[in-house]
Amino acid sequence: MSISGNDIKVVSIDFETANFKPASVCSVGLCTLEDGVIEETYYSLIKPERNVGWFSRRNIEIHGITQQDVANAPSFEKVYADMMDIFDNAIITAHNARFDMGCLKAACINTGRKIPYLEYFDTVELSRRVFPNLQRHSLDCVCDYMQVELNHHNAMSDSLGCLMIVVQAMNLTGIYDVREMLKACKTRVYTL
DSSP states (O other): BBBBSSSSSSEEEEEEEEESSSTEEEEEEEEEEEEEEEEEEEEEOOOOGGGGGGOHHHHHHHOOOOOOTTTSSSSSSHHHHHHHHHHTTEEEEEHHHHHHHHHHHHHHHHHHHOOOOOEEEEHHHHHHHHHOOSSSHHHHHHHHHHOOOOOOHHHHHHHHHHHHHHHHHHHHHHSSSHHHHHTTTTTTOOOO
């Protein structure tokens, strides 16, 4: 899919976790909007570190990922290196960004990786500005409203759904520079 006029790289991210610990990341999905083109950029299962590696029944019910699924998955260290390459010169977004940025930070601390300096924004906040008539702004509700197919709690699908909110906001405002669109929509840019 492509849109016109956007020359700032936007990367959406979604993590799933093995349990209630933010460092227990067990999958990640990244999608990129660059030069007006959306790409499903990166997906990986992640083998959580031993100290946070147990899988709670509740989390398995949410995303369907089990201990067996990640037995041969790469470690966060490997996935971190891949993510940092993709994040280069990008503004990051996530739906409920506090959760995903918290997972990234916690996983970095837990594994001794450098916490990256990132600028990011939250598509929950953006969707509240762009779709004020919606009663709920959860990712599944917003995607349903936009008629975007979503396999909710699959990290790649959630990441793509998140980025589609950005695209829809650009199309509705007619502003294809993401920073200008965020200003117009009174959506804050945060730093990690």
